[in-house]
Amino acid sequence: MAPKGSSKRKAPNDGSTTHTPTLAEQLSFLHSPRPFKNPDYTKNVNRRTKNLKTVLSQERERERLERERKRQEKEELEQTMDVDGEVRQREAEVEDIPTYSSIEAPPSLLPQRHYCDITGLEAPYTDPRTGLRYHDKSVYELIKGLSASAAKDYLAARGVNPIVR
Amino acid sequence: MSDSNIFHVPSQTLPSVSPADSYDAFRAQDTPLIIDNGASHLRFGFSTAPAPHSSPNLIAKYKERKFNQPLLLFGDAIDAESGAKGQAKSPWEGDVLLNFDALEHALDCAFIQLGIDAPAVDHPVLMTERLSSPLHSRALTSELMFEQYSVPSLTYCVDSLMSFYQNNRSNPFTADGLVVSFNTASTSVVPVLGGKGVLSHAKRIPWGAQQSTEYLLKRIQLKYPNFPTRVTSSQTSWMLHNFCEIAPDYPSVLRALKDPLKLRAAERIIQFPFALPVVEEKTEEELARIAEKRKEQGKKLQEMAAKNRMEKLLQKETDLQYLVNLKEGRGENKREWTNTLQSEGFDDDAALDETIKKLELDLKRARKKEVEGDDAMNVEEPSFPLIDVPDADLDDDSLKEKKKQKLLKAGFDARLRARREKEKEKEEKDAEERREEEDRERNFDEWAARLRREQEAIMNRIKDRGRRRAALSDRKSAAAQARMKNIASLAADDRVSKKKRKAGGEDMFGADDEDWAIYRKINTAAASSDEEEEYNQLQAIESKLLTYDPTFTAQHTHASITSQRSALITAFRPQYEEGDVEGNTRIHLNTERWRVCETYFSPTMAGVDSAGLGEVLQSVLARFSDAEKGRLVKNVFITGAPSHFPGLPTRLYSTLRPILPPEMPLGAIARAADPALDAWRGMAAFANTGGLPDVGVTRAEYEEWGGERVKRWWGGNWNLAEG
Numbered sequence: 001m002a003p004k005g006s007s008k009r010k011a012p013n014d015g016s017t018t019h020t021p022t023l024a025e026q027l028s029f030l031h032s033p034r035p036f037k038n039p040d041y042t043k044n045v046n047r048r049t050k051n052l053k054t055v056l057s058q059e060r061e062r063e064r065l066e067r068e069r070k071r072q073e074k075e076e077l078e079q080t081m082d083v084d085g086e087v088r089q090r091e092a093e094v095e096d097i098p099t100y101s102s103i104e105a106p107p108s109l110l111p112q113r114h115y116c117d118i119t120g121l122e123a124p125y126t127d128p129r130t131g132l133r134y135h136d137k138s139v140y141e142l143i144k145g146l147s148a149s150a151a152k153d154y155l156a157a158r159g160v161n162p163i164v165r
Numbered sequence: 166m167s168d169s170n171i172f173h174v175p176s177q178t179l180p181s182v183s184p185a186d187s188y189d190a191f192r193a194q195d196t197p198l199i200i201d202n203g204a205s206h207l208r209f210g211f212s213t214a215p216a217p218h219s220s221p222n223l224i225a226k227y228k229e230r231k232f233n234q235p236l237l238l239f240g241d242a243i244d245a246e247s248g249a250k251g252q253a254k255s256p257w258e259g260d261v262l263l264n265f266d267a268l269e270h271a272l273d274c275a276f277i278q279l280g281i282d283a284p285a286v287d288h289p290v291l292m293t294e295r296l297s298s299p300l301h302s303r304a305l306t307s308e309l310m311f312e313q314y315s316v317p318s319l320t321y322c323v324d325s326l327m328s329f330y331q332n333n334r335s336n337p338f339t340a341d342g343l344v345v346s347f348n349t350a351s352t353s354v355v356p357v358l359g360g361k362g363v364l365s366h367a368k369r370i371p372w373g374a375q376q377s378t379e380y381l382l383k384r385i386q387l388k389y390p391n392f393p394t395r396v397t398s399s400q401t402s403w404m405l406h407n408f409c410e411i412a413p414d415y416p417s418v419l420r421a422l423k424d425p426l427k428l429r430a431a432e433r434i435i436q437f438p439f440a441l442p443v444v445e446e447k448t449e450e451e452l453a454r455i456a457e458k459r460k461e462q463g464k465k466l467q468e469m470a471a472k473n474r475m476e477k478l479l480q481k482e483t484d485l486q487y488l489v490n491l492k493e494g495r496g497e498n499k500r501e502w503t504n505t506l507q508s509e510g511f512d513d514d515a516a517l518d519e520t521i522k523k524l525e526l527d528l529k530r531a532r533k534k535e536v537e538g539d540d541a542m543n544v545e546e547p548s549f550p551l552i553d554v555p556d557a558d559l560d561d562d563s564l565k566e567k568k569k570q571k572l573l574k575a576g577f578d579a580r581l582r583a584r585r586e587k588e589k590e591k592e593e594k595d596a597e598e599r600r601e602e603e604d605r606e607r608n609f610d611e612w613a614a615r616l617r618r619e620q621e622a623i624m625n626r627i628k629d630r631g632r633r634r635a636a637l638s639d640r641k642s643a644a645a646q647a648r649m650k651n652i653a654s655l656a657a658d659d660r661v662s663k664k665k666r667k668a669g670g671e672d673m674f675g676a677d678d679e680d681w682a683i684y685r686k687i688n689t690a691a692a693s694s695d696e697e698e699e700y701n702q703l704q705a706i707e708s709k710l711l712t713y714d715p716t717f718t719a720q721h722t723h724a725s726i727t728s729q730r731s732a733l734i735t736a737f738r739p740q741y742e743e744g745d746v747e748g749n750t751r752i753h754l755n756t757e758r759w760r761v762c763e764t765y766f767s768p769t770m771a772g773v774d775s776a777g778l779g780e781v782l783q784s785v786l787a788r789f790s791d792a793e794k795g796r797l798v799k800n801v802f803i804t805g806a807p808s809h810f811p812g813l814p815t816r817l818y819s820t821l822r823p824i825l826p827p828e829m830p831l832g833a834i835a836r837a838a839d840p841a842l843d844a845w846r847g848m849a850a851f852a853n854t855g856g857l858p859d860v861g862v863t864r865a866e867y868e869e870w871g872g873e874r875v876k877r878w879w880g881g882n883w884n885l886a887e888g
Contacts, residue, residue, distance in 0.1 A: 026182045027242035029274045030226075030235055036276055036286045038315050050301065052258050059299045098297045098364045098883065100261075103353075105370045106784070108769050108776040113416070115770060119737050120384075120756030121419050135423075138731030150390065157383045159772015 056101065063099050117154045118142060131155060171434045174400055180241040188280035197852035198288040201324060201845040204257040204349035208845045209275045212852040217845045218278055222256065224270045225249040239274035259350040260295050262302035269309055285315035289857050291848050293324040296353050296369055297882055300873045307872030311864060320861035322880040324844035325355055326362050328804040328837050331847030338879065341796040347805030350375045352765060352778060354785050356797050361879040366788050368781045372768045374807040378402045380771045381761045385752060388738055393750055394437055405761065408433045411812040412759040413819060422756060425736035432755040439750040478531050485524040492517065605713060613714045616706050623703045630696065651687055762810055779820040795829050804837040
């Protein structure tokens with residue numbers, strides 16, 4: 001047990017008498033005492049930080065299983081009992097449980113406006129060679145002078161990734 | 166360009182060492198500990214404190230190079246060490262809490278800052294989580310809090326609802342409203358009815374401040390591909406905060422900006438730090454000294470060369486003397502004489518005579534040069550006596566001589582002819598120039614008009630050539646196909662008619678000189694000699710026009726016409742001179758200011774396939790009945806740190822107004838009083854009302870149910886693992 005009233009300051013490194021601690025060292029928390037941590041807690045060292053994809057797919061799996069389970073329960077209930085109101089209410093609950101993926105916004109349904117890839121103004125025209133949208137013919141001159149990689153970068157900023165032929 | 170438009174990028178300020186809080190006030194009290202775990206900032210403090218500690222939610226474990234010390238830096242402190250920024254990790258990945266090592270370190274640092282020195286964190290904790298965050302995140306957080314820090318109870322809440330609570334305080338909490346929350350990696354719309362968040366109808370758009378910053382950075386990089394310094398994301402987010410606004414009506418803003426003048430007026434110039442190149446200007450003395458040195462070196466070389474020549478001359482003179490003596494000392498004995506000659510290296514008499522003559526000539530020339538300086542010698546017409554003598558009369562030696570003389574004469578004649586032709590050409594050119602001058606002086610307008618027509622004709626030809634080249638590169642154009650036809654017909658066998666082939670005739674291509682002209686058509690590498698010729702002609706004409714015609718200015722020349730950039734492009738991205746270092750480290754933001762914020766309303770502009778804010782609001786409201794809709798829209802509330810973009814309330818109002826029935830009253834869009842900190846304040850307020858024990862998960866409950874289960878309450882998430 002760390003004694004109460006031990007130094008709360010961020011202490012410079014022990015044994016660093018040979019040099020004055022730099023600002024970074026003074027700010028470092030590495031050697032500060034942490035009495036509030038439970039020393040008996042052994043983290044599951046093998047636990048790796050899962051990445052986003054695995055976490056989300058795990059969630060989806062669980063949600064799906066839950067849904068299956070609840071649906072089966074409901075069916076059983078329908079067969080055994082005839083309490084319509086209660087069943088329907090539970091059904092409503094099941095459908096409405098929000099999960100991380102269910103509250104995600106749907107894809108857009110509105111027709112897209114075309115904006116010039118170079119200047120950002122309105123773009124009524126599209127260049128057939130590169131697929132870039134442009135505002136007027138002076139911008140078109142600029143596009144003609146772009147290299148293939150620059151044109152691809154502009155398209156990537158819009159989210160269009162052309163397949164390399 | 167007004168100077169007030171120029172803004173300088175803020176320089177890095179070093180963080181300061183701040184002492185930890187004193188824990189005495191809170192020891193052995195059960196004051197709730199409020200932690201607003203945000204993706205960009207971690208705000209923490211005790212609920213009775215007036216304001217939380219706020220620090221960027223980043224951890225860097227870095228081994229310092231200079232003294233080889235390992236460091237653990239948190240939040241702002243990372244700026245103290247430049248190498249640590251690359252190692253900074255955040256517990257969040259977008260909107261999901263994933264990196265629990267980082268979270269553990271962050272919480273450690275937070276608790277140390279609060280000065281907690283008890284063996285356990287003995288306060289009920291109220292923490293935020295994202296809207297419907299994945300259960301995995303919650304499970305690990307609970308594990309961390311309960312096992313590592315031994316908290317007595319833990320409650321989760323949604324930050325946007327807490328901010329709403331803070332601004333619509335009532336006890337019990339029964340406000341209605343529509344909460345639009347802008348977070349780091351997402352934007353969410355949450356309807357609140359009767360004090361309860363209707364999370365099933367909430368929606369989240371995967372576009373937040375982080376994505377906007379990246380988009381702005383990408384646009385800047387595309388606009389300035391050769392920018393001298395690197396633009397970091399922190400600088401970009403500074404730009405985003407200070408210069409970007411939401412247009413009340415994007416298409417009309419764009420239409421206004423079409424005009425280059427308005428574009429110029431609307432721009433903001435960001436000046437990046439630059440370093441002027443140090444020009445080593447040698448002072449005048451130094452320059453003079455260097456010139457002196459060079460002159461001396463030149464003189465020395467000249468002297469050396471002269472000395473060499475003198476030496477060679479002397480050598481030649483002695484040789485000549487020797488040979489002449491030899492010749493005079495030639496005795497009657499022929500054999501002795503031939504022996505002597507051979508020992509000297511001469512084949513026969515004639516060779517000896519030749520060498521003597523050559524030496525004499527050289528000496529004469531050299532002496533003449535020395536005496537008169539570099540005078541061009543008159544070429545005497547050398548005599549060729551033997552040419553006219555017929556072959557039969559000469560003997561072997563003389564024949565050889567004659568051949569030699571013929572060759573020499575032919576060369577001499579050719580040189581003479583060439584010289585005469587050159588003179589003739591010069592005369593012709595002079596005559597032409599004189600004629601043109603007369604023309605010009607007599608009838609200036611006609612002359613100028615003629616020249617201008619010629620210039621236009623040449624420019625057209627150059628343009629045609631360029632167009633033809635472009636057409637050839639496109640596989641499907643008519644020019645390319647014609648070329649292919651030509652190649653095919655050349656390669657085909659049936660160019661030679663059948664009769665000729667039967668008679669054993671061969672391919673007659675090339676007999677006629679003009680056949681080769683077809684290769685010029687096929688060759689795609691543009692005929693560069695033709696181009697050069699045309700350019701030279703163009704230059705000549707233009708220079709004449711420039712000097713004599715007052716109305717023909719530099720703007721009419723071909724060079725300036727081709728390099729003309731439209732006014733729009735120059736307004737959009739002004740060009741600076743090559744040497745203008747200050748100008749070249751400037752970024753002009755004009756259309757980007759509105760474009761980047763417009764992505765909130767239409768993320769497809771940036772390639773994210775999701776509905777924009779307007780659409781989402783519409784779809785969320787559509788799921789409610791009219792009566793409920795009325796209650797919701799009376800109180801539309803914006804919160805979250807990125808919500809301070811100017812123009813946001815007006816835009817939301819104009820988005821909402823058309824989709825609601827006209828008689829429904831739409832309240833003015835309210836903004837959180839303090840967008841960044843209100844969530845924390847709401848949480849603190851709620852904790853102070855003592856509502857925590859009802860909704861928190863205690864230690865015992867955690868151990869029984871595990872980390873994923875929470876109690877369902879108005880401010881928290883509600884998902885599958887609810888108890």
